[in-house]
Amino acid sequence: MSILxxxxxxxxxxxxxxxxxxxxxxxxxHLAPGDxxxxxxxxxxxxxxxMLQQIRETYGLDKPVITQLGIYLSQALQGDLGQSFFxxxxxxxxxxxxxxxxxxxxxxxxxFAILIGTMLGVLSSHKPKGIMSGFVTLFSVVGYSxxxxxxxxxxxxxxxxxxxxxxxANMYDITLEGGFFARVLDVxxxxxxxxxxxxxxxxxxxxxxxxxxxxxxxxxxxxxxARAKGVGEVKIYGFHxxxxxxxxxxxxxxxxxxxxxxxxxxxxxxxxxxxxGTLAFDSILARDYPTVLGILFFSSLLVIxxxxxxxxxxxxxxxxxxxxx
Amino acid sequence: MSSLLSIRDLVxxxxxxxxxxxxxxxxxxxxxxxxxxGIVGESGCGKSxxxxxxxxxxxxxxxxxxxGSITLGDEDLLKVPTKRLHQIRxxxxxxxxxxxxxxxxxxxxxxxxIAESILLHENVxxxxxxxxxxxxxxxxxxxxxxxxxxxxxxEMSGGMRQRVMIAMALACNPKVLIADEPTTAxxxxxxxxxxxxxxxxxxxxxxxxxMITHDMGAIAELTDRxxxxxxxxxxxxxxxxxxLTNPHHPYTRGLxxxxxxxxxxxxxxxxxxxxxxxxxxxxxxxxxxxxxxxxCQFQSNxxxxxxxxxxxxTAEHSVSCYNLEKVLAQ
Numbered sequence: 001m002s003i004l005x006x007x008x009x010x011x012x013x014x015x016x017x018x019x020x021x022x023x024x025x026x027x028x029x030h031l032a033p034g035d036x037x038x039x040x041x042x043x044x045x046x047x048x049x050x051m052l053q054q055i056r057e058t059y060g061l062d063k064p065v066i067t068q069l070g071i072y073l074s075q076a077l078q079g080d081l082g083q084s085f086f087x088x089x090x091x092x093x094x095x096x097x098x099x100x101x102x103x104x105x106x107x108x109x110x111x112f113a114i115l116i117g118t119m120l121g122v123l124s125s126h127k128p129k130g131i132m133s134g135f136v137t138l139f140s141v142v143g144y145s146x147x148x149x150x151x152x153x154x155x156x157x158x159x160x161x162x163x164x165x166x167x168x169a170n171m172y173d174i175t176l177e178g179g180f181f182a183r184v185l186d187v188x189x190x191x192x193x194x195x196x197x198x199x200x201x202x203x204x205x206x207x208x209x210x211x212x213x214x215x216x217x218x219x220x221x222x223x224x225x226a227r228a229k230g231v232g233e234v235k236i237y238g239f240h241x242x243x244x245x246x247x248x249x250x251x252x253x254x255x256x257x258x259x260x261x262x263x264x265x266x267x268x269x270x271x272x273x274x275x276x277g278t279l280a281f282d283s284i285l286a287r288d289y290p291t292v293l294g295i296l297f298f299s300s301l302l303v304i305x306x307x308x309x310x311x312x313x314x315x316x317x318x319x320x321x322x323x324x325x
Numbered sequence: 326m327s328s329l330l331s332i333r334d335l336v337x338x339x340x341x342x343x344x345x346x347x348x349x350x351x352x353x354x355x356x357x358x359x360x361x362x363g364i365v366g367e368s369g370c371g372k373s374x375x376x377x378x379x380x381x382x383x384x385x386x387x388x389x390x391x392x393g394s395i396t397l398g399d400e401d402l403l404k405v406p407t408k409r410l411h412q413i414r415x416x417x418x419x420x421x422x423x424x425x426x427x428x429x430x431x432x433x434x435x436x437x438x439i440a441e442s443i444l445l446h447e448n449v450x451x452x453x454x455x456x457x458x459x460x461x462x463x464x465x466x467x468x469x470x471x472x473x474x475x476x477x478x479x480e481m482s483g484g485m486r487q488r489v490m491i492a493m494a495l496a497c498n499p500k501v502l503i504a505d506e507p508t509t510a511x512x513x514x515x516x517x518x519x520x521x522x523x524x525x526x527x528x529x530x531x532x533x534x535x536m537i538t539h540d541m542g543a544i545a546e547l548t549d550r551x552x553x554x555x556x557x558x559x560x561x562x563x564x565x566x567x568x569l570t571n572p573h574h575p576y577t578r579g580l581x582x583x584x585x586x587x588x589x590x591x592x593x594x595x596x597x598x599x600x601x602x603x604x605x606x607x608x609x610x611x612x613x614x615x616x617x618x619x620x621c622q623f624q625s626n627x628x629x630x631x632x633x634x635x636x637x638x639t640a641e642h643s644v645s646c647y648n649l650e651k652v653l654a655q
Contacts, residue, residue, distance in 0.1 A: 227380075230415035317432070
């Protein structure tokens with residue numbers, strides 16, 4: 001099957017999936033307790049029953065849920081996710097303004113996780129009972145079990161307070177003057193701590209995963225073959241074995257993209273990172289249905305795209321998938 | 326003629342929960358230029374361990390080469406630095422394994438896997454190495470080699486993969502090729518093809534081959550000399566003809582009579598399918614005596630008390646047994 005057919009087929013699947021996600025999210029959120037009209041009225045300083053009725057009419061909240069769903073879907077398919085109750089702005093604009101930083105954060109965290117995780121895994125597979133391996137095991141147990149906000153605060157205390165290497169919060173320094181490169185560097189500088197915080201759980205997981213699959217692969221026949229033809233140890237570990245050991249990491253990383261996005265909500269709150277997470281947090285508190293729905297929609301879109309990319313990457317790294325279709 | 330590869334008094338121990346297992350017990354073997362030496366014996370007798378020792382691939386721990394020497398030319402392979410060992414592997418000595426299905430790396434193209442070997446040992450460009458790996462594939466009888474070189478291992482059958490392994494092993498014209506039961510995992514018709522191929526390439530290149538097998542048919546067809554191993558010892562060596570037509574050791578005799586035959590009326594002395602009674606003793610529980618004594622119909626008190634040395638009976642033929650007269654009289 002050619003790569004284009006695969007992409008076309010996956011896109012069709014993705015479209016159906018997105019539709020299902022939209023419907024499910026919509027129904028779920030309307031099942032949740034709380035009346036947005038009352039929240040809006042509360043923001044306005046209280047309201048009479050008449051005013052509440054008026055608010056409901058304005059936002060179409062008085063219609064039956066099914067009708068609301070129909071309206072929502074037809075608008076969504078035209079790229080309109082409605083008007084935010086709370087920010088009083090189009091939801092699409094709100095999200096597009098915030099999605100960039102989140103994607104940046106998530107990708108940085110994932111990069112950290114994959115690079116550092118596999119590196120630690122390879123190092124600890126060299127002498128599975130050695131000191132290095134013990135250190136990596138300890139690190140991954142701590143990294144995996146510590147709650148993300150705690151890790152974040154500890155990193156802030158250590159690297160922004162005790163040793164002020166990295167900024168405490170925000171995405172950029174607004175007082176900074178300088179050209180494009182200076183600004184890029186500034187953002188990267190701000191990115192390190194939040195990305196590390198978000199990535200640490202995954203670094204822990206991937207290092208364990210890589211270690212386990214490295215140990216299995218190092219005992220396999222084809223590694224013996226490589227040794228028998230005179231390949232040195234560094235190349236055995238870093239190339240022959242790692243190229244195979246990375247496969248489960250690719251699979252898991254793709255699947256975990258969704259949970260990394262949800263982790264981003266916490267990290268963004270700790271580091272005042274201006275992304276979707278903070279927006280989601282605020283709009284849930286405000287019962288801002290359209291915004292919450294829009295964010296859910298976009299994050300499922302991100303997950304679907306991530307899975308598509310994973311599939312394609314997998315075809316590149318594992319030739320056996322290619323013929324399997 | 327001086328030997329190409331010479332193993333002297335090689336001892337390999339494995340630490341196990343049951344105690345120390347001496348998997349190779351003072352093994353001495355010689356391989357001469359251009360010959361095919363067969364090593365034959367039951368599973369667990371130390372055939373493969375001998376091969377892995379030569380390659381420096383004994384899994385350590387739990388294994389350990391306790392003493393002895395393995396000389397190639399004027400170098401002791403057990404003493405050379407790791408870097409030199411990497412140069413020798415694949416270039417001077419190479420090896421093909423039992424399991425062609427799992428012996429190739431699944432994520433690299435077979436052509437690249439052969440080319441890697443050439444690039445490691447010779448000063449050539451990537452393009453030249455690729456060209457040579459295609460030529461090697463042609464040489465081992467893979468049709469449309471230029472296309473097949475771009476295949477991944479999973480796109481090939483077991484027989485094809487073993488051909489690739491042979492191409493890889495011979496890519497740098499090694500002096501010695503170790504073939505560790507190269508056909509065990511293949512079906513019979515493919516086995517014959519692989520044997521023919523090895524024989525043909527051997528005559529072409531003059532590479533000496535150490536052929537490890539438990540298949541007496543393969544021994545008869547391919548080898549010039551044979552070493553019979555039992556429980557970590559070489560118990561008989563000689564020319565293939567001598568060993569097959571005039572075996573001296575009771576174990577060798579047993580092995581040869583175990584080959585099934587198709588005679589119409591099997592007799593009491595030569596039943597349809599013969600067996601050697603008993604099993605190989607655990608290597609952790611070898612006593613002082615001859616390792617085969619517990620299964621031997623000729624055993625005497627001497628056999629149980631002391632292990633016989635390998636004694637020369639003709640210029641080429643050696644055997645370790647105290648009761649040769651009794652054995653030969655039968």
